[in-house]
Amino acid sequence: MAFDLPELPYGRDGLAPHISEDTLNFHHGKHHNAYVTNLNKLIEGTAHATASLEEIVKASAGDATQAGLFNNAAQVWNHTFYWHSMKPGGGGKPTGKIAELIDRDFGSYDVFATQFKAAGGGQFGSGWAWLVLKDGKLSITKTPNAETxxxxxxxxxxxxxxxxxxxxxxxxxxSRPNYMASFLDNLVNWDFANQNLADAS
Ligand SMILES: [Fe+2]
Structure with a gap:
């Protein structure tokens, strides 16, 4: 089964001016697309050819002999998750269950925002900042490169x-700090976080 480049959940100009159409043309159209193309080449004719993306990511994680497969599969998954983590007209304080849990587990939205930006800023080189649910509590983590x-x-x-x-x-x-501030102020999709929270329970 070959993978396709997933459609963005908005137009390539949908996040402008905070993230430009130019950026999404490269980021989605070139970078994400290249991970999909590479992944398809790597799984063709192998036991992974019929596996789901999640199965490939989990099966290849932590295996140095499968680093290429892991990097491309995880980057396909991470990017799709990232596109949904933003929306046109997003940003600002959370609502719903995620707002309650942010107050419960971080004390306030402002503390969360400071720690989330510190995670992204503290990731030396390439990587990702994450809000995750771990053992029933919210937690902020960062991962290098394709790690997820x-x-x-x-x-x-x-x-x-x-x-x-x-x-x-x-x-x-x-200016990674300006990008991270805009991500939280103008783009973050709390509906997606609430949906993931609901799916997890
Ligand atoms: Fe990326």
Whole structure:
């Protein structure tokens, strides 16, 4: 089974001006697409050819002989999750269950926002910042390169923010902090986090 590049849940200009159409043309049309193409080449004619994306990510995680397969499969999964972590007109304070849990587990939205941006800013080089549900509590994590909490036992990813330079360089140049602030203020999709939370319970 060959994988297709998933459609964005909005137009390529849907996140402008915070993330430009140019960025999404490269990020979705070139980077994400390349991971899909590479993944399809790597699984063709192998036992993975009939597996789901999640199965491939989990089966190849932590296996140095499968690093290429893991990197491409995980990047396909991470990017699809990232596109849904944003929406046109998103951003700002959460609502619903996720708002309750953020207050319960971080004390306040502001504490959460500070810690989430610190995770993204503290990821040296390429990687991801995540809001996850771990053992019934919200937690913030960061992962390098293609690593993903999808492979961790008892952890449910709720939201992610791509902090690879390709996510923000055209719009924010070297300022990862400005990109992260805009992600939270203008883009983050709390409906998606609430849906993932509901699916996990
Ligand atoms: Fe990316």
């Amino acid at each position: 909490p999808l492979t961790e036992e008892g952890v449910t990813p709720l939201l992610t923010m791509d902090v690879w330079e390709h996510a923000y360089y055209l719009d924010y140049q070297n």
